[in-house]
Amino acid sequence: MSWNEPGGGNNKPKDPWGGGDQGPPDLDEALKKLQQKFSGLFGGRSGSGGNSSSGGGLSGALLLVIAAAALVVWGLLGFYQIDQQERAVVLRFGKYYDTVQPGLQWNPPLIDQVIKVNTTKVRAVSFREIMLTKDENIVEMRMSVQYVIDDPSKFVLKVRSPENSLQHAAQSAIRHVVGDTRMDLVLTEGREQIGIEVHQRLQRYLDMYETGIHVSKVNVDESKPPSQVQAAFDDVIKAREDEERLKNEAQAYANGIVPEARGRAQRQVEESNAYKEQVIANAQGEAERFTKLLTEYRKAPEVTRERLYLDAVQNVFTNATKVMVDVEGGNNVMYLPLDKMTEHAATKSTTRGQRVDSSNIRELTNAVVEQLRRDESNSSSRRGGR
Incomplete structure (x- = not known):
């Protein structure tokens, strides 16, 4: 049913809310009813004569409550x-305004702005650069920088983009250090020293820029020549490794031969000292023997002379292998093959299980000398009988 459909005999429009003769609700009346409810809620009185004053008090109290709540x-x-x-x-x-420490804090909202910064987290940035060395060779390096935020206020306020500044400063520092270093050091044992120098130079740059960043460590992850000449550089590195290996082998050989030579030299020194002591002792013994022999010679010259003669002959016969004896008063020469006699004696001694030494030879010599004496005495007796 439409709103303007006739209803009843008086030809008035029909109320769609079913109110009959009533018109649409009055907005002012609804607001008054709402104010009366609030006035009753907060202790005000509603009445026909005091609507204006109660409405004004309600509005002030409501504003105070809203302000307090806000x-x-x-x-x-x-x-x-x-x-x-x-x-x-x-x-x-x-x-x-301030840098706030850990804990529960309060700052007026909409007046203060609070920016939290993690000062213990270790951050890292890495980059790869191609640069020239001191000897004008090209190397490619990959480096990583670990850092923490040391001063939050400088990190937030002094530099617009601290991390970009860090990366640019690191690139500048590595180029400066590598530019003063030879390529062989960059590729081999000089990488650790390069990392230390880059760390120091980078920290100076960051302090000068007031970034509030503290560099914990700089790592040279990789350093290599360009790929176009990688094979040639590999050959150079292999040659250096071979050189180092040969040096180590030579050093090991020297470490083995030098102590041995020193030991032989020491042994020769000890042998020389022993020989010296032996010669001195023999000389002293011979001198003492000669002194005692002189004493005995003064007591019995003939006997001592005979004994010295026999000892001399014994020494000569000990070292001789053949003896020719001229028999006095005859034309025959006696030949004594001492070497054959010695071999025969050695064979007999071996058969008997004995060992041939200087004592055996000395006994054999004594026997020959005694035989010569007997032959000489026999010859003398025969000549006397004639």
Whole structure:
């Protein structure tokens, strides 16, 4: 049914809410009813004569409640928590105000701006660069930088993009250090020293820029020549490794031969000292023997002379292998083959299980001398009988 459909005999429009003769609800009346309800809620009185005054008091009380509630909410929004690994930079009306330590903190909302910064997290940035060395060779290096935020206020306020500044400063530092280093050091044992020098130079740059960044460590992850000449550089590195290996082998050989030579030299020195002591002892013994022999000679010269003669002959016969004896008064020469006699004696001794030594030869010589004496005495007796 449409709103303007006739209803009843008086030809008035029909109320769609079923109100009959009533028109649409009055908005002012609804607001008054709502004010009366609030006035009754907060202790006001409603009546026909006091509607204006009660409405004014209601409006003031409502505003106070709303203001108090807003103030409470505003105060509660100002509380925040800072973790142990964080620091907070506080800006008041856009200007630096304070750096807040960990714990429960409060700052007025909409007035202060709080920026939290993690100061214990170790961050890392890596980059790869191709650069010239001191001897004008091209090398490719990959480096990583580990850092932490040391000063949150400088990190947030002094530099627009601290991490980009860090990367640019690191590239500048590595180029400066590599530009003062020969290529062989860059590719081999000089990488650790390069990392130390880059670390020091990079930290000076960051302190000068006031980035608030502290560099923990700089690692040279890789250093290699360009791929176009990689094969030639591999040959050079192999040659250096061979050189180092040969040096180590030579050093090992020297370490083995030098102590041995020193040992032989020491042994010769000891043998020389022993020979010296032996010669001195023999000389002293011979001198003492000669002194005692002189004493005995003075007591019995003939006997001592005979004994010295026999000892001399014995020594001569000991070293001789053949003896020719001229028999006095005859034309025959006696030949004594001492070597054959010695061999015969050695064979007999071996058969008997005996060992031939200087004592055996001395006994054989004594026997020959005694035989010569008997032959000489026999010859003398025969000549006397004639």
